[in-house]
Amino acid sequence: MRIALIKGDGIGVDVAEAAMAVVEAALRRTGQTLPHYDNVCAGAGHYKDTGLDIEADGEQRAGAADAIFLGAIGLPSIRHDDGTEISPHLRLRDRFGLYAGVRPVKAYPNAPQRLADPRAAGIDLVILRESTEGLFYSAATHKRSLVVNDDEVQDILRITRKTTTKLHQFAFNLARKRRERGSPGHLTCVDKANVFTSLAFFRQLFDEVKGAFPDVPVGYNYVDAQALDLVRKPWDFDVLVTENMFGDILSDLAGGLVGGMGMAACAEIGDTTGLFQPAHGSAPDIMGQDKANPLAAILSGALMLDYLSEKLDRPVLSEAAELINSSVETGFQQNNLRPMEFGGDMGTRDVTRQVLSYIEETAGARASIGA
Numbered sequence: 001m002r003i004a005l006i007k008g009d010g011i012g013v014d015v016a017e018a019a020m021a022v023v024e025a026a027l028r029r030t031g032q033t034l035p036h037y038d039n040v041c042a043g044a045g046h047y048k049d050t051g052l053d054i055e056a057d058g059e060q061r062a063g064a065a066d067a068i069f070l071g072a073i074g075l076p077s078i079r080h081d082d083g084t085e086i087s088p089h090l091r092l093r094d095r096f097g098l099y100a101g102v103r104p105v106k107a108y109p110n111a112p113q114r115l116a117d118p119r120a121a122g123i124d125l126v127i128l129r130e131s132t133e134g135l136f137y138s139a140a141t142h143k144r145s146l147v148v149n150d151d152e153v154q155d156i157l158r159i160t161r162k163t164t165t166k167l168h169q170f171a172f173n174l175a176r177k178r179r180e181r182g183s184p185g186h187l188t189c190v191d192k193a194n195v196f197t198s199l200a201f202f203r204q205l206f207d208e209v210k211g212a213f214p215d216v217p218v219g220y221n222y223v224d225a226q227a228l229d230l231v232r233k234p235w236d237f238d239v240l241v242t243e244n245m246f247g248d249i250l251s252d253l254a255g256g257l258v259g260g261m262g263m264a265a266c267a268e269i270g271d272t273t274g275l276f277q278p279a280h281g282s283a284p285d286i287m288g289q290d291k292a293n294p295l296a297a298i299l300s301g302a303l304m305l306d307y308l309s310e311k312l313d314r315p316v317l318s319e320a321a322e323l324i325n326s327s328v329e330t331g332f333q334q335n336n337l338r339p340m341e342f343g344g345d346m347g348t349r350d351v352t353r354q355v356l357s358y359i360e361e362t363a364g365a366r367a368s369i370g371a
Contacts, residue, residue, distance in 0.1 A: 001035040001308060004065035006058075006089075008043040010282025011348075012071025014290075015297035018352040019069065023301040025359045026320035038065055044075035044086040044282075054088040063096055063273060066311065067304050070277035071297065075284050089275070090139050093131050098268040098275055099163050100170045101129035101244075102303065103251040105234075108332035111259040112342050119235045123258055124183065127240045128174060129247020130167045131268050133158045136244040159198045159243070161205060168209040170269070171241035175216045183238050188219045190226045190242035190250070202243060223250070230254055251279060262293025262341040267303040274311075276304040290347035293339035295328060298355060327358035 005020065007013040024034050038061050042054035055061075062068045074085045092098070107113060107123040114120075137158035138144040147154040171187055179185025189206040191199040203220070210218055221229065223246045229236070230253055242250065255264040261280035268275040278296030286292055302324040309317035331337035336354055338344025346354070 001033070001067075001312070002065040003035045003037055003304075004040050004062040004068045005037045006040045006042050006054075006062070006068065006070045006073075008071040008073040008282065009045050009075050010072055010284040010287040011292035012043070012073065012282050014071075014287075014292050014348050015278055015294040016069060016071030018294035018348055019297035019301040021352060022298045022324055022355055022359065023305065023320075025356050026302075026305070026323045027317075029323060029359055030316050030320045032314075032316060032320060038062075042088045043073040044078040047086045048075075048078050053086045054091075058088075059092060059095055062092060062275075065273070067273065067308055068092065068275040069301070069304060070275060072278065072280065072282040074282050077284075087139065089277070090136065090142070092275060093268055094142060096273050096275075097132060097163075097270040098273070099130055099132050099167050100267075100269040101131035101247060102174070102267040102269065103127040103129060103247070103254070103279060104265055104299070104303075105251070105254040105258055106263075107258045108263070108329065108337075110332050110335045110337075111263070113259075114257050115231070115234075119233075120257065123234050125234065125237045125240065125254070126174065126178070127242070127247055127251045127254060128167070128171050129242060129251060130164065130244050131247075132244070133160060133163055134244030134246070136248075157196065157198050157243075157245075159202050159205075164202055164205045165209060166271075168206050168241060169212075171239060172209060172213040172216050175239045176213065178238060179216075184217075186217045186219065186238040188221055188226075188237055188240045190221050190223050190240050190246060192223050192246075193220075194222060199243065206241070226250060227253060230257065255279065260293070260341050262296050262339060263299070264296045265299035265303055266296075267300065267307060269307060274304070274307045276300045276307070290349055291340050292348045293341040294348050294352055295337070295339065295355075298324060298352070299328065323359055323362060324355070327355050327362055330358050330362070331355060 007016040040058040047053045135157045138155040175185045175187040193200040193203040264279035266279040302321040305317045305321035338346045
C-alpha cells in the first residue's frame, strides 16, 4: 500500500500524523502490513520557502500512489499576488479527475448538537460534491476565467456529460450501498435547474442515469431550499448529489450541525486514485498548541481504507476502517472523546491516544470472541 502523504500547513501536520497513527494501529490489529509513505512537500509554507506550491515532481508522485492523504493547506498570511490562496490540492483534483467528493455528516452522542429537535441526534447523511467542474472549474489556480481586468471578472460554471454522468452513477451506487448497510438509501439531486441552463443539464443527466437504478428512491431540491431543509429537517436526507460550489457550502453548513469542521471527513475519488483529507482548514492560530481536533482526519483515514479495500481487492481493509469508525463511535458514547473544539479538555494527542486505546480494546475483544 503506497500513500502519498501531504501534511501541508498549520494543524495539517498534527492531524495528518494522528490519522496515520490510527490507520497503522487498525492495520496492525487486523493483521495487515503498514503502508509505505511518500512524503510530498506542498502548501503555503513550501511556497514561501521555494516559490512552488508543491514539489517539482510532487503531483506525479501523488498520482503514482494508491491513495493521497492531505492534512490541510493554506495560510492567511501567504497569498498569490492576486490575493487568492495557495491551492495545489485543487490542481490535484483536476489533474487526476477526482470528481466524487464524499462528505459524510454524522451526529455522535455527547458531541454538540446545534439543533434543539431530538431527531438531530440521528443525523447521518452524505453530501456528494462534484469536485472538478462546476464553478470551481475556473478557480484561480486553473487560470480559466473568461474575463479578468480592472473593470470586470467573469468565471465559468462548467457541467459536462462525461464527468456528471460518472458523478451520478457514483451517487446511485453510494445510495444503494448505504441501503444495504441499513440507511434509507434515498438520493436527492440538489441544483438550481430553474435558473441556470448548466444546472438544468445537471438534472437532466441525473434523470438519464436513474433509469438504471430503479431500486433507489430519488428526490429533487433547489440548493436554496436544501440549505433551509438542512436546518429544518436534515434527518429526512440520506445522500445529496450536487455541483461543486453548492457542495462546498452545504457540506460546511451540515458540518456545523454535528459539532463543527473538526468532524468533517472527506474523500475525493476518481477513476484511478483518491485523495483523503479533513475538510477543515489549516487553523494557523492554534498550530503547534495541541488544540486541534484530529477526528476529521482520523475518519478520513477510515474512508481511505474503505476505498483501498475495493481498489486493491483486500476486504480486510474495510475491517480496519470499521475498527476506526466503531472506536470513534464508542469513544463518544462513553464520553471519553472530548475535543477542545467542543469545549472539552482533550487536545490532539489525548484524542488520538483515546482512539488508539479503543482500537486495541475492540480488536482484542473480537479476537477473544473468535477464539
